[in-house]
Amino acid sequence: MTKAINLRLKIWRQKASDAKGAFETYDARDISVDMSFLEMLDVVNERLTLDGREPIAFDHDCREGICGTCGSVVNGRPHGHITATTLCQLHMRHFKDGQTIVIEPWRSKAFPVIRDLVVDRSPLDKIIQAGGYISVTTGGAQEANTIPIPTEQNKMAMDAATCIGCGACVAACPNSSAMLFIGASVSHLALLPQGKPEAARRVLSMVQKMDELGFGNCSNETECEAECPKEISITNIARLNREFIKAGFFSTEE
Amino acid sequence: MTLDAKIPAGPLENKWDKHRFELKLENPSNRRKFSIIVVGTGLAGSSASATLAELGYNVKTFCLQDSPRRAHSIAAQGGINAAKNYQNDGDSIWRLFYDTIKGGDFRSREANVYRLAQISNHIIDQCVAQGVPFARDYGGLLTNRSFGGAQVSRTFYSRGQTGQQLLLGAYRALSRQVASGQVSLYPRRDILDIVVIDGKARGVIARNLITGNIETHVAHAVVLATGGYANVFFLSTNAMASNVSAIFRAYRKGAFFANPCFTQIHPTCIPVHGTYQSKLTLMSESLRNDGRVWVPKRPGDKRSPDQIPESERDYFLEKKYPSFGNLVPRDVASRNVKDQCDQGKGVGETGLAVYLDFADAIKREGKESISQKYGNLFQMYEKITAQNPYETPMMIYPAVHYTMGGLWVDYNLMTTIPGLFAIGEANFSDHGANRLGASALMQGLADGYFIISNSIGGYLAGTRLNDVAVDHPDFRSAAQRSLERIQRLLSIKGKRTADAFHKELGLILWEYCGMSRNDAGLTKAKELVHSLKEEFWNNVIVPGINEEFNQSLEKAGRVADFFEFSELMLSDTLARKESCGCHFNEAHQTEDNEALRDDENFCHVAAWEFNGVDQEPIFHKEPLSYENVVLTRRSYK
Numbered sequence: 001m002t003k004a005i006n007l008r009l010k011i012w013r014q015k016a017s018d019a020k021g022a023f024e025t026y027d028a029r030d031i032s033v034d035m036s037f038l039e040m041l042d043v044v045n046e047r048l049t050l051d052g053r054e055p056i057a058f059d060h061d062c063r064e065g066i067c068g069t070c071g072s073v074v075n076g077r078p079h080g081h082i083t084a085t086t087l088c089q090l091h092m093r094h095f096k097d098g099q100t101i102v103i104e105p106w107r108s109k110a111f112p113v114i115r116d117l118v119v120d121r122s123p124l125d126k127i128i129q130a131g132g133y134i135s136v137t138t139g140g141a142q143e144a145n146t147i148p149i150p151t152e153q154n155k156m157a158m159d160a161a162t163c164i165g166c167g168a169c170v171a172a173c174p175n176s177s178a179m180l181f182i183g184a185s186v187s188h189l190a191l192l193p194q195g196k197p198e199a200a201r202r203v204l205s206m207v208q209k210m211d212e213l214g215f216g217n218c219s220n221e222t223e224c225e226a227e228c229p230k231e232i233s234i235t236n237i238a239r240l241n242r243e244f245i246k247a248g249f250f251s252t253e254e
Numbered sequence: 255m256t257l258d259a260k261i262p263a264g265p266l267e268n269k270w271d272k273h274r275f276e277l278k279l280e281n282p283s284n285r286r287k288f289s290i291i292v293v294g295t296g297l298a299g300s301s302a303s304a305t306l307a308e309l310g311y312n313v314k315t316f317c318l319q320d321s322p323r324r325a326h327s328i329a330a331q332g333g334i335n336a337a338k339n340y341q342n343d344g345d346s347i348w349r350l351f352y353d354t355i356k357g358g359d360f361r362s363r364e365a366n367v368y369r370l371a372q373i374s375n376h377i378i379d380q381c382v383a384q385g386v387p388f389a390r391d392y393g394g395l396l397t398n399r400s401f402g403g404a405q406v407s408r409t410f411y412s413r414g415q416t417g418q419q420l421l422l423g424a425y426r427a428l429s430r431q432v433a434s435g436q437v438s439l440y441p442r443r444d445i446l447d448i449v450v451i452d453g454k455a456r457g458v459i460a461r462n463l464i465t466g467n468i469e470t471h472v473a474h475a476v477v478l479a480t481g482g483y484a485n486v487f488f489l490s491t492n493a494m495a496s497n498v499s500a501i502f503r504a505y506r507k508g509a510f511f512a513n514p515c516f517t518q519i520h521p522t523c524i525p526v527h528g529t530y531q532s533k534l535t536l537m538s539e540s541l542r543n544d545g546r547v548w549v550p551k552r553p554g555d556k557r558s559p560d561q562i563p564e565s566e567r568d569y570f571l572e573k574k575y576p577s578f579g580n581l582v583p584r585d586v587a588s589r590n591v592k593d594q595c596d597q598g599k600g601v602g603e604t605g606l607a608v609y610l611d612f613a614d615a616i617k618r619e620g621k622e623s624i625s626q627k628y629g630n631l632f633q634m635y636e637k638i639t640a641q642n643p644y645e646t647p648m649m650i651y652p653a654v655h656y657t658m659g660g661l662w663v664d665y666n667l668m669t670t671i672p673g674l675f676a677i678g679e680a681n682f683s684d685h686g687a688n689r690l691g692a693s694a695l696m697q698g699l700a701d702g703y704f705i706i707s708n709s710i711g712g713y714l715a716g717t718r719l720n721d722v723a724v725d726h727p728d729f730r731s732a733a734q735r736s737l738e739r740i741q742r743l744l745s746i747k748g749k750r751t752a753d754a755f756h757k758e759l760g761l762i763l764w765e766y767c768g769m770s771r772n773d774a775g776l777t778k779a780k781e782l783v784h785s786l787k788e789e790f791w792n793n794v795i796v797p798g799i800n801e802e803f804n805q806s807l808e809k810a811g812r813v814a815d816f817f818e819f820s821e822l823m824l825s826d827t828l829a830r831k832e833s834c835g836c837h838f839n840e841a842h843q844t845e846d847n848e849a850l851r852d853d854e855n856f857c858h859v860a861a862w863e864f865n866g867v868d869q870e871p872i873f874h875k876e877p878l879s880y881e882n883v884v885l886t887r888r889s890y891k
Contacts, residue, residue, distance in 0.1 A: 015802070016802065016803070032528055032530060034527050034528060035528070035530055036532075036638075038532065039530050039531065039532050042530065042532055042753070043530055046751055046753065046754070049751050049795060049797055049806065050749070050751065050795070052797070053797070054797055054798060055797065055805070055806060057803055057805055059320065060494060061319060061324055061326070061493040061494055061495050062324075062326060062328065062329045062493045062494075063493070063494060063532060063533050063535075064329050064535055064536075064634070065634065065637075066328050066329050066415065066418055067319075067323075067324045067325075067326070067328050067329065067493065068321075068323070068324060069319060069320065069324050084633075085637060089634070089637045089638070091637065091638070091640070093640060114464055114803055115802070115803040118803065120320070121320055121321065122320065122321065122441070124321070125321050125322070125323070125429065125432075125439075125441075128425070128426065128429045129429045129430075129432050129433040130433065131433075132426060132429065133384075133426035133427065133429055133430045134383065134384050134385045134426065135430060136380070136383040136384055136427075137308050138301075138304070138305040138308060138380060138427075138703045138704070138707065139376075139380075139704075140383075141376070141379040141380045141382065141383035142379065142383065143379055144338070144378045144379045144381075144382040144383075144388075144396060145338075145340065145395050145396055148390075148393060148394025148395050149390055149394045150394050151390055151391070151392055151394065154387055154389075154390045154394070157385075157387045158387040158412060158413065158419075161385075161387050161412075161419060161422065162415060162418070164418075165321065165323055188385065188387070189385050192385050192387070194382070194383055194384070194385050195385050
């Protein structure tokens with residue numbers, strides 16, 4: 001038989017962006033330790049709904065840790081206390097019977113709350129739109145094996161490309177910086193020969209957009225790396241800085 | 255109405271070339287006068303949006319997630335097929351075509367599948383140019399892995415995250431077009447209806463999921479790329495929000511729905527473990543490259559796997575299918591797994607699981623090599639089950655994963671409503687009765703990058719379209735009806751949540767319309783679904799109001815459509831009195847329990863026309879003719 005536990009939840013409730021929010025307390029009873037964190041919230045919501053109360057709004061979709069939709073701050077840690085794990089892959093076996101769990105949304109000026117635990121992360125899309133791509137029009141590509149890419153370089157690019165855009169790095173950062181997110185994108189593309197022609201323009205434009213959107217600067221707190229569910233390394237921020245300096249000094253891009 | 259698939263004449267190899275030449279062209283300066291709505295931002299929707307925008311069309315792109323990058327294509331793990339023949343192992347466009355047709359148990363169109371195989375190579379070129387980090391060998395060149403249903407190694411991959419990398423590639427291409435102003439992005443929108451004016455699709459009714467506003471959007475053509483309907487079963491490997499609503503609304507507006515009984519049940523998923531469970535997790539088919547599937551020989555053997563000696567293990571796939579072994583197609587593998595569990599040889603707490611064992615592969619290649627290939631999958635498995643697959647065999651069981659059925663489309667990917675197109679999993683076109691692994695990504699991107707961009711131009715250049723504005727009475731009445739339906743859901747104030755209804759619906763379908771089907775069960779399921787639907791409309795509780803962020807309301811609307819859709823699915827399943835691919839009707843099987851096709855009577859696409867609520871849909875037949883392949887009994891022995 002699987003074990004069940006009882007929990008006390010303190011959850012941030014906020015009706016809308018312009019409404020005032022507050023913590024409310026709920027009891028979650030008989031929670032199987034094999035449940036995921038989001039399944040635990042499902043159970044709570046089912047109860048709330050049947051009691052005629054408003055269920056807790058939270059974002060989620062794939063529940064496999066890859067789409068980047070879910071994420072809340074759990075006991076002060078984005079995606080909870082288990083490393084390299086999204087909230088949907090955090091299982092209740094990591095909590096103790098009788099424990100109090102505080103659940104709140106990502107806190108960042110750049111991510112306004114939409115409702116309860118749901119925030120607006122569209123600024124991350126806007127940063128990608130500022131240059132996080134390779135300009136290749138469909139149909140114009142050369143034969144795929146024309147340019148060999150050394151495995152080590154390809155591996156580093158892939159490591160950076162595994163970013164799921166969940167925003168935990170921003171939520172973890174005391175400055176609400178998006179440098180790890182941008183660093184991952186800039187590194188991934190700058191490491192590949194296909195991404196080199198636009199590297200200078202890309203990095204300048206993305207960093208400028210980040211500043212415009214109200215994200216803070218990086219002051220090497222490394223909280224982002226610690227909380228990233230995909231373990232994106234802060235060496236990507238170092239590479240971002242190098243690319244930025246290179247672009248500023250040696251390219252003709254403005 | 256006769257169904258005309260508009261398949262071009264001439265030899266198979268030349269059809270697509272010839273067709274592209276014959277399609278009317280819209281000149282570049284004219285394209286900017288047209289607007290196109292694309293619904294969905296998975297591989298098909300994102301790639302179509304980007305490519306249509308590159309051509310100069312004004313594209314409005316909708317998705318229900320907060321960002322287009324979240325679409326469930328992102329979760330595809332294993333890889334994407336292409337006929338590059340980099341391995342020099344005898345692959346060719348013809349072989350990929352043949353494997354796909356055969357894998358689909360001869361229930362797909364030759365012309366479509368051949369085109370898919372032809373385009374496959376361009377997809378890889380395109381993705382590499384976009385910066386997709388496919389796996390490479392030490393020389394820096396692209397490498398491949400094998401997948402089910404094929405004896406060549408033609409699958410390109412990025413660790414176990416191929417879907418993610420391909421989707422992010424398409425998302426980047428889409429983002430570039432958003433930046434250029436050629437695509438307007440509408441995230442967090444549900445599509446509530448398709449608006450058809452003068453017989454042509456001219457727009458959509460959308461609900462803004464943040465404000466609840468009912469919006470009307472006009473265009474010259476509408477492309478649905480909204481994925482499949484696997485979530486009708488409640489438990490599936492699909493994302494939580496994946497739904498049938500947009501394509502079902504299109505069906506209600508006159509688009510025919512093809513082969514809804516074809517649902518793929520994937521053999522390698524993490525077994526169900528509790529009634530609270532919200533979804534199932536796939537373990538990539540690529541694991542069957544190195545993992546060996548087995549059960550104890552003796553039914554009811556409850557020893558732990560390390561206590562069961564080699565001689566008392568039954569490697570049932572290797573034994574029964576010596577030439578394909580563990581790499582038989584998904585439908586065959588799933589049925590055999592179910593069979594073993596039905597015999598009482600299943601393992602784990604519930605007895606509904608079999609082992610997928612990597613011990614031999616780790617011994618042969620070393621832990622490091624296995625970890626490089628499957629590291630993230632092993633990690634995911636351990637997170638969910640708290641068991642380490644490097645040390646103890648994985649436990650797996652089949653789960654609903656993909657739907658081959660979808661809106662009926664012609665060779666141009668246009669539905670029976672002119673101006674309404676369906677691409678990717680939302681259409682029915684290429685996979686017949688069973689999709690081979692690593693073919694979904696190929697089809698989504700072929701449709702989006704290379705096919706729709708040509709065929710939609712042909713439609714727009716060859717069709718007279720009147721000016722239509724959002725205040726057209728048809729838009730207003732469609733918006734009004736959508737709002738009334740929402741108000742009705744909110745006003746019921748019953749005693750059961752939409753989720754509870756959805757769970758019960760899913761159990762009925764899994765029981766009677768799952769891996770094994772019979773007429774009596776299907777008839778019973780129809781009654782059960784019908785009465786549950788009645789109860790839903792009288793007893794569902796949907797908290798809150800429309801004019802707010804209301805996830806319960808979103809869910810209720812989707813479940814309501816799943817109810818109506820499941821009745822259509824059951825009708826189609828009952829009508830197909832043969833077994834083929836994923837559709838296994840117990841009355842039609844060979845002596846050794848393999849699917850027994852009836853090519854004389856059922857070598858066709860079943861396309862269903864809406865005939866009113868609670869009315870049996872009208873059946874239309876598109877006969878399938880095979881000029882280039884010989885219909886054989888699929889054998890993987």
